[in-house]
Amino acid sequence: MITKSYSLFLKDIKSELRTRYAINALVMFILVAISVILFSIGNEKIQPELTAGLYWVVIFFSAMSGLSRAFVSEEEKGTTLTLQLIASPDTIFSGKLLFNLILTFFINVIITLIYAAFFEGFVINNFVLFLVTFIFGNIGLAISSTIIASIIAKAGSKGTLYPVLSFPVLLPLILTCVQLTIFCFDGTSFANALYELAIVVSYDGIMITVSYLLFDFIWKE
Amino acid sequence: MYWKIFLFVLMAFVSIAGITFPIVDKPSVWYEFPFIPGLGENAKIIFFHVPTAWLTVIAFLMSCIYGFRYLKNKNLNDDVKAYVANQLGIIFCILATVTGAVWAKFAWGAFWSWDPRQTSIFALLLIYGAWFALRSSIESEEKRATLSSVYSIIAFVTVPFFIFIMPRIMTGLHPGSADDETSGPIVNFKMNENMLLIFFLSLIAFTILYFWMWNIGYKSILIKEKLQKNIEVVRDSIFNG
Amino acid sequence: MIQFLTDNAIYIVMIIVLIVWTGIFFYLLGMDRRIKSIENEMKGENNEE
16 A cells, blocks of 8 residues: 555656646745735834744645645546546545645745745744644645545535635644744743644644545545 | 423523523522623623524534434435534524624624634634535535535534634633633633523523424425425326326 | 513513514424425325325
8 A cells, every 4th residue: 555655646746747837836826925925014024923924824825726736636637537446545545645745845845945034023943843833734734635625626626615625624723833833933942832732733633534534435426 | 392382481481581680799589690790781692692602513513413424324314414404503603703793892892803712603604604615516416415524524623623722822801711800701600500590591492493493494405305306206207108 | 561661671672582582483383384294295195106
């Protein structure tokens, strides 16, 4: 199963690298979104709370514009039936999740670098905490986005529906991550942020369990 | 039949008690409510606003349970039940949001202040909205039933996080929240026995009302579908000789 | 009686709420009856077939 999902992941990477459509579009999306924010701020100095919020807003919307492709492209190309024949639902979900994880980490590293370069308020005083938040927040984001993307693909790939369905599911994660990012700016110690970290980690755990349990039903539809 | 009379009497009693029982400093008779600092007469909202919020959660739970049952048995009747539960749920969710906002204007000075409870009910409203948006985008009945069942389960498992995360992020204004010092957690301390009793009676009355409305709703849809099937059978028999 | 009601306007609110509740209740009751009779009718039809 692991080798199969890995080869599915490789197939996705290859077909992505052949056109570079998603990556190019996403990088441009990030640049456009951040420059709109920078233009509207102008020379104002914004508070760390606002910077943390804006950081996760950009992450949320770039995830919403990029992560639905994993399943939607299969539906568009009509390759869903072939996939159903050659692999079990768990394998397919693992492969797609892996691809989305890599994509999420890629775009979020870019977002973080741009923020660190252009925003005065984006000064991380607790780097370990930020790294842990970043990793677990992205994992949660990727899991929820992948399962919702599979629903969207089955519902006839309605682009506008994707953020609508994802937002309520992602809201607890994003609120917690915004709070954790504020902690990183404040330099709050690791021990004081354990409560929020526990929430993020348990969110990841619950979402991945529910996703694997429910993906069977979505995929067979 | 008897439970309908019981419901009528109960709801009438709750309305009488909730509206007219006086609020005094030191309640001595059973029909007097205690004065809660910071709330005053506003405290009476609890008999009508909290049940609507309660029904919102009940409806959400019901749609989740019936979604689960649908995935297990693939019986479309379960999907109809979940659909009607959510229809009522979104109505009560809007009612809870609006009544809460009107009350907040006079208790806190603003219609909306992103209090933890307000944020939670807003998230529920978003989930209900997303659920209906998802349903309206799918044509095939089985597909619609499966996907909306899956979505209501996914949305349901994220809700408990709000309970843990909200009080840490926002300061609570709502009576009953953890750091509320002026009015205190009224359910535990400031409400006396008769107020608590009427509050629970009101919860019971609203819950019975909800299940009655739900019953009528899903039965009427089932009948409609049965009739449609009968008409199709008749039409087929006419056209095919 | 009239004097009492003019002095305590809250009781008028109570009466109005009660009337509204009675209206909603009897509407629901009628709806319930109608659904039940339709259900019985459909059951009868299916048996005849």
